[in-house]
Amino acid sequence: MNAPVVLDRRRVLQGGGALIVSFSLGRAFAQEGAPAGAASKGPGSLATTPYLDSWLRIDSDSRITAFTGKAELGQGFKTAFQQIAAEELDVPFEAINVVTADTQLTANEGYTAGSHSMQDSGTAILNAAAQVRELLIAEAAARLGLSVEGLSTENGAVVAPDGRRLTYGELVATDMLHVQAQPQSKLKDPAIFKVMAHAVPRVDIPAKVTGGEAYVQDMRLPDMVHARVVRPPSYGAQLVECDSSAVEKLPGVLKVVRDGNFLAVVADKEFRAIKAMNTLAAATKWQERANLPKQDDLLNVLTSLPSQDSTILDRSDSSVSGQTTLVATYTRPYQSHGSIGPSCAVAHFADGAMTIWTHTQGVYPDRQAIAEMLRMPPASVRLIHVEGSGCYGHNGADDAAADAALIARALPDRPVRVQWMREQEHAWEPFGPAMVTKLKASLDAMGRIADWNFAVWSNTHSMRPGGAGTLLAAQHMAHSVAVPPAKPLPLPEGGGDRNAIPLYTFANAHVVHHFIPEMPLRISAMRALGAYHNVFSIESFMDELAQLAGADPVEFRLRHLEDRRGRDVIERAAQEFGWKRDRKPPAGRGYGFAFARYKNLAAYCAIASEVEVNRETGRARLVRAVAAVDSGQVVNPDGLTNQIEGAIVQSMSWTLYESVSFDDTRITSIDWQTYPILRFDAVPDRIDVHIINRPGQPFLGSGETGQGPAAASIANAIAHATGKRLRDLPLTRKRIKEAIDA
Amino acid sequence: MARSPRIIASIVAVILIVGAAVVFATVWRPAIAAIEPPSPASFDPAVVKRGRELAALGNCNSCHTRQDGQDFAGGLPVPTPFGVVFSSNITPDPETGIGGWSEAAFARAMSTGVGREGQHLYPTFPYDHFTNVTDADNRALYAFLMTRSPVHAAAPPNDLIFPLDQRPIIAGWKLLFLRRDTFQPDPAKSAEWNRGAYLVDGLAHCGACHTPRNALGAERVSAQFAGGETDNWRAYALNDRAHAPVPWNAESLYAYLRNGWHPDHGTARGPMAEVVSNLSTVPESDVQAIAVYMADVSGAAKPERDRSAVLAQAEPAPAQADPTGSAIYAAACAACHESGRPLPYGGVNLALSTAVTSPDPRNLANIILAGVPAVAGERSPIMPGFADGMTDAQVTSLVNYLRARFSKEQPWTGVEKTIADARRTQTALFQTSPEPRNAPADPSQRDQP
Amino acid sequence: MMTLKVNGHDTQIDADPDTPLLYVLRDDLKLNAAKFGCGLGQCGSCTVIVDGKAVLSCVTPLVLLEGKQVTTLEGLGTVSAPAPIQRAFMEEQAAQCGYCIAGMMMRAQALLLRNPKPTDAEIRAELQSNLCRCGTHMRILRAVHRAARLMDTADASANERSGR
Ligand code: FES
């Protein structure tokens, strides 16, 4: 098969004399075409990357490596994948090594996004491991002259009834795993799981709590130099003057890189690079343009921009009609990812090849974009994922990688490390888009929702790389690449309309997506995309309607929900919270409830909250939250709990505090003074997460499922505590106080 | 803030003399019968709303709410030269608060400093200003307070030196210092000026901090607004002896009081941060009136200096200055204070800072040590504190350097002691970030307040 | 050239005197734990211990450190011999991305040195200056409580290493 690729990989892995089975790279596979793959679609990412050895490698010394094209972003799935592979291969957890996204080593799994990692990669590894195990048993049967039925696996070996053992290393032969996956695998019975469904400690934590090298920010390659970018002061600003002579004379400064509006400086030490950046910034003049919309009037800004409208749900039943009608408009501002560690990358340009270590969520798409920007063949550009600070969508990671590449090309043979400054991260990261939803519903005489109308206005929720035009550096270069036109993300997952279609059953329902192509601000994917605001809107409105119907909010939801698993999480959360109809909270407090199934496809999540509102100041604090989650077969319960806890806490911060601020020209929320987020005084007293495990069921991604329900349950609890309904995010102290005082 | 024993002795002597007079004065006023707490619904919402604004103007929450305590539930220790007085619970709790107070009892407390049961109240409750509050305003304040959530919380007993722990003594104090006359408008001035005067001398009680006090703790009428102190912070002079490098005017005062900062003066912090956060919630016209009146009081007598002149006079690095201080400034302060980023999120150019031109380095020391903690959940300026990062000697070097470089004033004396005091008194601030009851108005613009 | 005491060792540092400690630790001493988060003293991810107290290394220039003892997370313990605070964070699985965690641990450590049995309110107040974006707060609080219990039983030498 593809000899050069194998050689290439040998060199990279420095496999030496070890017997290395052939390994099909996503790239090699693409070159092969996939006629057979189309015939037998494997589960998860096996559908696009069908060769088993793209996922698993067994060396002759029985060392096992699992490969994933997904990036570890702090969700802990590297550990989960290791659990999955160990379980299905019948080896101890420690026997597996997981290699994550690397354009030279792993499958092309696109982006690590949309809570897809478990569904795509986890499922692929699960099935690949099960099938590899079958292959190993078959091989052993052939060698031992026994039938497969009597053979079993145990601790990395196939064992015969007579006690003979053949280790996996002994069994594996060249190309043995280079076969396409079957559509079906013989999966283990969850009842006998030893590693999966257990709370295995995460593999990345020891280094993180002892100062080990854990992040791309921590990389130090021999001869590495430090660069800083001088960003324009605002979108579209043109560099009109730049006198770099003073900077070039500063101690340690190696180079000033200028390419159009792209300006950077390289120095031997990091702090010298920062000082040089400041000096350089002071020596530049920019021409700015004032074309940002009004920050405090997003409702009108968004609803008056041209939009492409599509009806995404249209159900009618003329036999049912409503009697009392309620309307409401909800808004969400632009919000920041705000990673604690600003974006960073290391790039090394040598022998005509560019290697970039990056915390991008998509090594392959980002490679394509960077190669296009550099006008290099993609094969000469390698992106290796290294963890960064937590990222909750498309933040500055890809841009930092492009910055590093552009600078490294100007300084061949020296690895260049670029880290953004705090204000660059805040001003230039692509924000979570502002949104507007308008709802209208009527109740019938029985207090059921007869008629439901939902309209959402939003930009796209993904401007992720693929083409170079999405990269800041490419936009700022002299030969600048135009920003590609924004496209809506298609349903069923959707973007701005993600979760716009309710999971509830209404006799008449009408949902319209107003997609706004023009983007006043730089925006892209942020955790949960449109689902955050859509679920906030739907679940707030459900409470408003429940009140109108005189119904208990939990009972009202169940009244409209047929989905069994959805009902289960609602009932579980209500029960664990101690939810009771008309239960009186302590003075100044309120209870709130919300539910959603993320994307209507992934994990189910219901959250009950108790919120305390200070009537004098308007300050709201989440006191406790109880969540119930169903994400199918659980791999690592503690990891799942950690994700849900984090989602609730982060969503609470978004919901109570956060909005990007700007004037007519510049982003003005550029640090933690101007973009405040949660601090410890507001942390809940407790959060309880209850997992409904579904043994043997498909993995359902859960990283984003908590975002929307947390927001709505907090809003509902505030309404309960104050008697006032707030519909504009964030639900700031000031807004709450004004509502109370009104 | 402890005074020397000598002063205390003389205070005690005076008090004993006064005490003799007091024996003949009425030392206990009649109690006013307790009432059933009125129902919140019995108050006109418009009056309650007015009361809310007045309570903000009066900064009531600042004293009557403890850190981490319930609003208006009192218990805040107020240090005085004579010991600690704990603020009272002014929620409508019938047992520990003012739930049993009739409006008449409330009005009497405001205007004469007598509690419902007839006991004299310590003048830490600034009734020497509240005598000026009109009946209508008292009614609104009463309505506001009686519609708060009742909190059952008894304030700890005061901890005062003898004989000041004897309440009848207060009667003597009142005899000497409590004005019986109430505010009279000056017909020669504008309505706005008069409104400002009414608020400043009355409910807002600005002089309580900004006027120096005599040995008996009363404001020195002859030195009104000559600068005072509170909570180990200097409350700057607001009269014609003000030290602000760029003189205040009505416009800058308004912006500062309303938004908590002004480009020519910096950002409000310490106890003033709470005042401005309250003022961000009251009608603009009231803040405007205060600014107009105060600008007049501070007098335009001195030569006008403008911002650029002040900035120009700051020396790059005076030769006589301590090289350590200069290095600390360059490395630890300049990154923000010379960033050119506009206030309130950039550091003020220290040539504009009254903390540097002030007669003593107390506020400068406080701010260097404690920094400006984030206001939780709000856009707000943040400055890291250096209490744990700098030794006293390092802070001293820095303080001396800043004085030499950014002001034309004489070097300070006793800097070490001030720093040690600041370390002692501001400890609470190092450990927690105080949460002003209301954050200042939200400044999202880049350049203008 | 100046001498800096880091994690018990004297090191000669050849850096500009206005260099914040953060860059000396990361660049000159190749230590990973202290992180750049803002460089402005707003987030706490650069927190280290200087003479027993939590200090933001991004706003602490070298000039302030003459004769002082600097302790970083690396100086507390290792994966195989973790300090109580490290064990506690591992046992509670108190990290998501973990970027903020080193700073959290150093500030918590400084609190525990000063106050071995802090209340929950004291821990929250102490950590108020440190930001976490992943929402790991519940676990961080639990881990600090656990560390307090572990330190109760830890030997004195661990405390010495930790810069007491
Ligand atoms: S990096 Fe030092 S406080 Fe943020």
Ligand code: FES
């Ligand atoms: S764990 Fe990611 S920032 Fe705290």
